[in-house]
Structure formats: C-alpha cells, structure tokens
Amino acid sequence: MNERISREELVRIYNVEITFFDSLEEAGLLKTETENNIKYLMFDELSTFEKFTNWHYDLEVNLAGLEVIKHLLDQLERLREENLTLR
Numbered sequence: 001m002n003e004r005i006s007r008e009e010l011v012r013i014y015n016v017e018i019t020f021f022d023s024l025e026e027a028g029l030l031k032t033e034t035e036n037n038i039k040y041l042m043f044d045e046l047s048t049f050e051k052f053t054n055w056h057y058d059l060e061v062n063l064a065g066l067e068v069i070k071h072l073l074d075q076l077e078r079l080r081e082e083n084l085t086l087r
Helices: 007-015 018-026 043-058 063-086
Strands: 004-006 032-035 040-041
Touching: 004 007, 004 018, 004 043, 007 018, 018 043, 018 063, 032 063, 040 043, 043 063
Parallel strands: none
Antiparallel strands: 004 040, 032 040
C-alpha cells in the first residue's frame, strides 16, 4: 500500500483552506483516493500540492492561473521528451 495523507491532516499541516484542496481536486490538478468517506493524497502527489499551495498563497495565483501553469509545464515536459527522442 502506498503512503498517503488525509485531506484534513494535509490542510491542517499546511494551514490552507479545505476549499482550496477541493478546488485543486475538482480541476483535475490533484489525484486523490477515497476510503471510508475520507479523501487521501498520495505522497507522490505531495510535491505537486506544495507547488500549487506556494503559487496560490505566496504569489497569489488563482485557480485558473494554476491550471494554465500546469498545462504549460506538462507541455514543456512533452516537448523535452520529444526532443530527446528525436536526438
């Protein structure tokens, strides 16, 4: 079983609003698991959550901006992989 952390514990530790977490999940920016009506974030998604949290709270990037940033970073990664393949 992979390591995970509950949504409630995560928002308490990072001192963020639970609605922020839910918005990230609804936008498809985070992948969660639900067990016994408790949402969990897998540890391998934790760095993604931390990035979004920092960008949102420290840089005041809204949800739409986070979606754009994620899309551009994904696109950049695909282009890097394509570049390596072509070499």
